[in-house]
Amino acid sequence: MKYFGTDGIRSTFDSGFLTDKFAFALGKAVGKFIEIKNLKPKKILLAKDTRPSGEILLNAFYSGLSECKISGISAGIIPTPALALCISKKNFAMGVMVTASHNPVHDNGFKFFNSNGNKLQNSDEEIIEGLIEIKNGFLSNNTFLETTNSAKDLYFNHLVKNFPKGILKGKKIVADLANGATKETTPRILSDMGAKVVSINTGNGKINEFVGSEYPSVLSDEVKLHSADFGIAHDGDGDRVIFCDSEGRIIKGDKILGLLAIHEKKQGRLPSNSIVATIHSNSGLQHSLKKYGITLHSSSVGDRFVAQKLKEIDTTLGGESSGHIIANNIAPSGDGLLTALLISRVLYESAGSLFELAEQISLWPCKEGSFFVKEKIPLDSCYSLKKGLEDANRILNKDGRILLRYSGTEPKIRLLVEAIESTVVEEIFTEIAKIIEDEL
Numbered sequence: 001m002k003y004f005g006t007d008g009i010r011s012t013f014d015s016g017f018l019t020d021k022f023a024f025a026l027g028k029a030v031g032k033f034i035e036i037k038n039l040k041p042k043k044i045l046l047a048k049d050t051r052p053s054g055e056i057l058l059n060a061f062y063s064g065l066s067e068c069k070i071s072g073i074s075a076g077i078i079p080t081p082a083l084a085l086c087i088s089k090k091n092f093a094m095g096v097m098v099t100a101s102h103n104p105v106h107d108n109g110f111k112f113f114n115s116n117g118n119k120l121q122n123s124d125e126e127i128i129e130g131l132i133e134i135k136n137g138f139l140s141n142n143t144f145l146e147t148t149n150s151a152k153d154l155y156f157n158h159l160v161k162n163f164p165k166g167i168l169k170g171k172k173i174v175a176d177l178a179n180g181a182t183k184e185t186t187p188r189i190l191s192d193m194g195a196k197v198v199s200i201n202t203g204n205g206k207i208n209e210f211v212g213s214e215y216p217s218v219l220s221d222e223v224k225l226h227s228a229d230f231g232i233a234h235d236g237d238g239d240r241v242i243f244c245d246s247e248g249r250i251i252k253g254d255k256i257l258g259l260l261a262i263h264e265k266k267q268g269r270l271p272s273n274s275i276v277a278t279i280h281s282n283s284g285l286q287h288s289l290k291k292y293g294i295t296l297h298s299s300s301v302g303d304r305f306v307a308q309k310l311k312e313i314d315t316t317l318g319g320e321s322s323g324h325i326i327a328n329n330i331a332p333s334g335d336g337l338l339t340a341l342l343i344s345r346v347l348y349e350s351a352g353s354l355f356e357l358a359e360q361i362s363l364w365p366c367k368e369g370s371f372f373v374k375e376k377i378p379l380d381s382c383y384s385l386k387k388g389l390e391d392a393n394r395i396l397n398k399d400g401r402i403l404l405r406y407s408g409t410e411p412k413i414r415l416l417v418e419a420i421e422s423t424v425v426e427e428i429f430t431e432i433a434k435i436i437e438d439e440l
Contacts, residue, residue, distance in 0.1 A: 031068025119421025
């Protein structure tokens, strides 16, 4: 598709296709989609993160939507998972979040949710994209039929009721809010659970600019500075989270998913003793979980594919190595704050420290990186790269793997190399990276 990627629409604002005119055309296309699908009621919930371009895109989108006689309700600045939860609990045809997630401030985009709070299917995105007609002019309409502050309260009340009161009593937590959409919700809920919260990057700087989940060293330094029990770092829209322990050691997303799986199984809260992870997750996660009688099912990269696989195998816990964790028995979508509360419950119900519990998962040595590309040419058409991958796979045999894929949201190609021996990882990564830089 031209506009949709692995997680909605995302691009640089006002450079290329992502303009107010495009947002207007997109809003009109979504309105037509609601009519074609006969979705009821003719009402959608809208929200945004803290990017300056968010208000422009939101208003233009609503202008297009209103031309189709579809009403829009603005929830203002809230995390993406709060929007998804509110849609699932209230009566909306759809939900639309204006965000570019962990991307830099100059980017923006749109995430789409159905009435159950789940990401749209590919087939629905294809219909919407086919309905987009960009024209030179549009009528701006800056007045929403209705605004609401209830989404934040609904989100707060729902999360709080799903966990024991006071599970964070006596704990000090550093929360890096990435100057993003979690600036109100995360401190409020963690404090209500009993924690002393040290909030950093609360909105005075640019969203995601050298802060948040993409820059965990910032969190690590602050945890050590404040002698905190642990720290969490969100991305811009709050659907992912990164952890570090009291010593400032970053706990990888695969370890977080793994320790949650082990604990939930012990507590009898893991249906069919199964979880879902993506093909990007470390091979060591699957091998470690086998020892505890837990089966790992793989999905494609992207939290919507994790959510689909969870429904398919009828279990409740899944996630990505990037820090997207879904617990669909509590909420319909990936939620960084919910993940922080799940980890808090593990610590509340267990004797070990966060680091000790994470050590139950032994990850294979790996190295990953992203490389900018001018265009996303088919990888099979690049002879040097194809041969390099074949040679590397012969070396690895069954003792490792290479994952090379284009990003669905950025002009990048992502490379991951895993092996039992770290020296092999370094050699293969260096060789493939050189080919990528020379050829792509």
